Amino acid sequence: MITIDSDPKINPIFIGARILIKLSESDYTQVAIEDLYEDIKCEFEASYEVFTYSLDWLYIIGAVDLNENGFIEYATDKVDSL
Numbered sequence: 415m416i417t418i419d420s421d422p423k424i425n426p427i428f429i430g431a432r433i434l435i436k437l438s439e440s441d442y443t444q445v446a447i448e449d450l451y452e453d454i455k456c457e458f459e460a461s462y463e464v465f466t467y468s469l470d471w472l473y474i475i476g477a478v479d480l481n482e483n484g485f486i487e488y489a490t491d492k493v494d495s496l
Contacts (some may be wrong), residue, residue, distance in 0.1 A: 424460055426467040432457065433468060434477060437488040444485035 436453060437445065451465050469486070472478040479487045 424458060424464060426464060426471050429454060429458060429460055429464060429468040430472045430477075433472060434488070437478070437486070444481060444483070444487045446485055450486060 432454065433450065436450065447469075451462060454460055454465055454468075455462075469478065473480070477489050479489045481487050
């Protein structure tokens with residue numbers, strides 16, 4: 415994922431961290447994928463491919479979930495409500 419000659423800000427791990435920050439700072443418990451992508455694209459000029467790799471990584475580690483309505487949720491919100 416991270417190579418020595420690539421921009422460290424344009425990699426799934428860094429962008430994933432920014433996604434988590436955006437979700438934790440949001441007033442909403444869920445966010446549309448398109449809205450989240452627009453925020454990331456404006457901040458980093460990241461491609462949709464890198465953005466989806468970041469979401470995949472966050473899903474695999476259990477940091478985000480996709481709810482039944484197709485929105486991204488911060489996974490810790492579910493743990494807090496149990």
